[in-house]
Amino acid sequence: MDSFTVTVNGQPREVQGARPHTTLLNWLRDGGLTGCKEGCAEGECGACAVLVSRPDGRGGTRLESVNACLVMLPAMNGQEVITAEGLGTPNHLHPVQHEMAVRGGSQCGYCTPGFVVSMAAEYYRPERREGEHHAPNGFDIHSLSGNLCRCTGYRPIQDAAHALGTPPESDTIAMLRTRPAPAPQALHLSGPDGDFHRPADLPEALDLLAEHPDATLLAGGTDWGVEVNIRHARAGVTIAVDALDELRELEWHDDHVRIGAGLNLSEIERRLDGRIPLMAEWFPQFASRLIRNSATLGGNLGTASPIGDSPPTLLALDASLILASRGGERDVPLSEFFKGYRQTELRDGELIRAVRIPLPLAPVTGFYKYAKRRFDDISSVAVGIAMELDGNMVGRIRIGLGGVAATPIRALKAEAALIGQPWTERTVREAARLMGQEGTPLSDHRASAEYRAAMLEQALLKFFYEKTEVVGG
Ligand SMILES: Cc1cc2nc3c(=O)[nH]c(=O)nc-3n(C[C@H](O)[C@H](O)[C@H](O)COP(=O)(O)OP(=O)(O)OC[C@H]3O[C@@H](n4cnc5c(N)ncnc54)[C@H](O)[C@@H]3O)c2cc1C
Ligand code: FES
Ligand code: FES
Known part of the structure; x- marks a missing residue:
């Protein structure tokens, strides 16, 4: 056609x-x-x-x-x-x-x-x-x-x-608004500038991906469109995945919530309606409404950008990814998904189908984004924190970081310094000092390495003062 x-x-x-x-x-x-x-x-x-x-x-x-x-x-x-x-x-x-x-x-x-x-x-x-x-x-x-x-x-x-x-x-x-929106329609275009496919369902998408492992997956296009316009990137084969029903589920189960990789961020924000407070805090800080109306989680994770905002948030929530290929599905913890600068665990013929967030959620959470502009800007540093206190002791805590290494990472040193310790200014200050040493921050046009390290420390202190009752000690 x-x-x-x-x-x-x-x-x-x-x-x-x-x-x-x-x-x-x-x-x-x-x-x-x-x-x-x-x-x-x-x-x-x-x-x-x-x-x-x-x-x-x-x-x-x-x-x-x-x-x-x-x-x-x-x-x-x-x-x-x-x-x-x-x-x-x-x-x-x-x-x-x-x-x-x-x-x-x-x-x-x-x-x-x-x-x-x-x-x-x-x-x-x-x-x-x-x-x-x-x-x-x-x-x-x-x-x-x-x-x-x-x-x-x-x-x-x-x-x-x-x-x-x-x-x-x-x-x-x-x-x-009262009549149904046009349904997505399958499409296969072939021409001298490349092929474009909108498959009808996930099995067809996975067949196409198996046949063309180098194909570019297209979801909201907010990364790919920039590549095309500014860097003149061209794809031999493009496979559009954003309209696949199988990538558009949002389901609550007893022990987890599953969010389709093809849903755009505005849809997720609306459908969650604040029930994952860390994500509710993060959404407004991601780009603009125009971008969030298209950008998907699959695209944010699939590009494996070290400054993407969803990884710090989802690492803090202990999320895993459901990866699908013609051979079946597998569940990979997000903490094991990023393999190197813009490299992921995705194998040939595989795509991200959904994000799985375990329940119950840790009750105390915070998202801290440091960027040149308050809104509509990419992070210099982003920090997601999710914590559960057991009395005044830290029961569990997960801290996800973006912008301080070749991949998004967890703040393992700071986490270890806090788990099982009293949640006091003294322990938090020591953990914040260790957090400032996490990763291998670089200096670039967004921020210096020193600034990035300082912001890591600040984020944990801010979390302590803003989100919890301050305890002496
Ligand atoms: C003005 C502007 C502001 C931005 N601000 C932010 C920001 O604040 N924070 C931030 O993190 N990002 C930001 N971005 C980057 C971008 O919006 C996000 O990375 C977005 O989530 C990408 O999703 P998408 O659906 O548009 O991806 P697309 O552009 O459609 O796809 C990008 C790539 O992701 C991969 N991909 C897509 N879907 C899948 C899948 N299901 N499985 C595997 N791989 C897949 C493919 O390799 C594809 O080429 C911004 C971009 C712009 C243009
Ligand atoms: S009126 Fe807005 S750019 Fe001129
Ligand atoms: S021309 Fe599209 S956002 Fe500037």
Whole structure:
């Protein structure tokens, strides 16, 4: 098959001769929809934001904002997109466009369609309730954290967001939410620039992976899209795994919770609804809403980046990974998954199917991320801690670290200094000193080795003072 359809602003558009590395952004712009812009082509600015229709889990549709610059066009086979042009027209502005215009939320206008789209996603978010997120209209201003503006300043943009009401009954876009979202459709494209497969189910995906062990797995595309755009990476064979039902489970069992590797972080955050407090603390610190609407756990773990944020969190939670191949499945502790710089335990033909977190959860947890910016930035150092106290003694503690070695690691020296010891300032200070010696931190453009070591110490002390009652001694 070399053609497929994408519905854009309500109209089906046929894609002929699609290529595996064409981005949704370039295709939309080539088709005349130049509202969405390319600012950075790497997920940082939000100028390319569009709405996509996704299942809401209750038979309806959620309208979610994503970075079109990171979406590979064939991954949109049969899907539905709304751009800023589809929200309103110059004579009939959408409420979001109206508020941005009358409150001075736009100057040069380059960023404006992207802001409008992210704002529209929040306008239509079904859970938005008055008074939430410290805004009278319940608008979560962090939904705009992936959108950058160079000229207006954020105050008028915030004013526009906070002036929005609820969509009226007659709003045709709001009505889309009540009908089912388009289902994923299998696709096999073959061409001179490579092959693109969206398999129908996991067995087909594993067969393809067995045949093409060097294939690139594509989930949310927030890493792969940057490789394609900025480093001009190309894959001979791409296999899209994000829509596989078998990678989209989230199940609670008596002794563990299982989270599908193909779920994006926003979905996991919603579906967990705070029941894993360490993850609830971590999610808002991961990139932006635009990125979290696509990025998956499988992608974060599969790239084996030493500065990925999920490993410190999941190491603290003592997680293991369920790896699947045509030959069957195996369970590998996360602490044994990373083998070297960007090397993993994954064998040819294997993918990450799910993350398994044992229950019961340790009751005292904390996530500490040190980055140049408070939000929407990659970690210099990240620390996840999960602890259970037995009276005033440390019963169990696990500490996961990112950014201080070639792989994510556990802080084994600090853990050993704490287990079975009283949870007092004295023992914590000594453990923090040892924690500062964990790993082999490097100096780079994000942080110096000394700073990284100092932040490790600080994280444990912060955990002590913030999360537990301070005990003398
Ligand atoms: C602007 C921006 C901000 C970011 N901020 C953060 C941040 O704060 N913290 C952070 O940790 N990361 C951050 N990232 C990196 C990225 O978003 C994450 O690593 C994300 O989790 C990748 O998931 P994905 O689904 O998009 O992966 P994709 O890009 O789809 O895939 C990346 C790679 O992962 C592998 N892979 C994917 N799925 C599987 C699977 N099921 N099994 C095995 N391998 C698989 C493949 O090798 C694939 O090529 C950021 C990225 C951008 C662009
Ligand atoms: S162009 Fe900057 S996020 Fe897509
Ligand atoms: S209005 Fe110019 S970049 Fe935002």
